[in-house]
Amino acid sequence: MFIADISNNQEKLKISFTNEINSLQLPPFVTYTATSVLGSESLTEEFESLPLPCNCERLCNQSCPCSAKVNIYCNGILSENYNHSTGPIVECSDLCTCISSCPNRVVQHGIQFALEVFLTERTGFGVRSKEFIPKYSFVCEYVGEIIDEHEAEQRLKKHGLKESNYIYVIKEHISNNKCIQTIIDPTFVGNVGRYLNHSCSPNLFSVPVRAGSMIPKICFFAKKDIFPFIELTYNYGEECIVDRNGSNCARECQCQSLNCCGYLPFIGDNWIT
Numbered sequence: 001m002f003i004a005d006i007s008n009n010q011e012k013l014k015i016s017f018t019n020e021i022n023s024l025q026l027p028p029f030v031t032y033t034a035t036s037v038l039g040s041e042s043l044t045e046e047f048e049s050l051p052l053p054c055n056c057e058r059l060c061n062q063s064c065p066c067s068a069k070v071n072i073y074c075n076g077i078l079s080e081n082y083n084h085s086t087g088p089i090v091e092c093s094d095l096c097t098c099i100s101s102c103p104n105r106v107v108q109h110g111i112q113f114a115l116e117v118f119l120t121e122r123t124g125f126g127v128r129s130k131e132f133i134p135k136y137s138f139v140c141e142y143v144g145e146i147i148d149e150h151e152a153e154q155r156l157k158k159h160g161l162k163e164s165n166y167i168y169v170i171k172e173h174i175s176n177n178k179c180i181q182t183i184i185d186p187t188f189v190g191n192v193g194r195y196l197n198h199s200c201s202p203n204l205f206s207v208p209v210r211a212g213s214m215i216p217k218i219c220f221f222a223k224k225d226i227f228p229f230i231e232l233t234y235n236y237g238e239e240c241i242v243d244r245n246g247s248n249c250a251r252e253c254q255c256q257s258l259n260c261c262g263y264l265p266f267i268g269d270n271w272i273t
Ligand SMILES: C[S@@+](CC[C@H](N)C(=O)[O-])C[C@H]1O[C@@H](n2cnc3c(N)ncnc32)[C@H](O)[C@@H]1O
Pocket: 122, 123, 124, 125, 126, 163, 164, 165, 166, 194, 195, 196, 197, 198, 199, 243, 252, 253, 254, 255, 264
């Protein structure tokens, strides 16, 4: 079974689907979207507001108030010395005066490697790239409905302990022990990112990036050089995907890496604070 483009031309490159194992198709209830949509009205203001613009000419450099000042990106990839303490990544946006090839614009240009959703042997659908991906390149975003805490609780109650859970909670620690929480649910509306599986030895990591909205995008970058047709995975435990399967939530990890810790990471009942 093969579908040439599950994104229906919404991405810059086609996202194919292939199942070489059986006749299982992608879930029909999922609507593809390349950018996140608002799922809770309470978040309208943040969703629509843009980060403060810069007034740099043409290409931003270290004097730019956006992230260009700390050289977060270098030649279109995440800089080697980036780490979470480098501070939040804020890309230039529509209100900035720089041009679209400004070095502080990366994830906003979208997917740059041909990705494929495929049926894996052990973990349902997964994602791989048909092209080589160099270390620190942007791979894709985790796109879905942006929902508030209340809505997330309602959805978890309603859909209960389903086979898979797709809700992703990102917590950003800011000054004064404060924390900004963003919840993304691609269960019904999402992009290729919703099919990424967990591995205890992943080849992707995620970083929150503000690009075109004050709500952060969860962006996956390559942790190492990735060869074509190798499954793309990230560690659900470093990130905060909620996996509630069964009352004790102990679901066996099938990543088969040498350092597999045996179980899928689980964020306990107090996952929303
Ligand atoms: C975000 S979804 C990933 C896509 C999913 N495989 C699918 O077919 O739609 C997360 C779910 O995938 C499965 N999964 C992901 N990684 C796994 C792993 N390492 N071992 C076992 N199941 C895994 C679990 O069912 C988990 O709840």
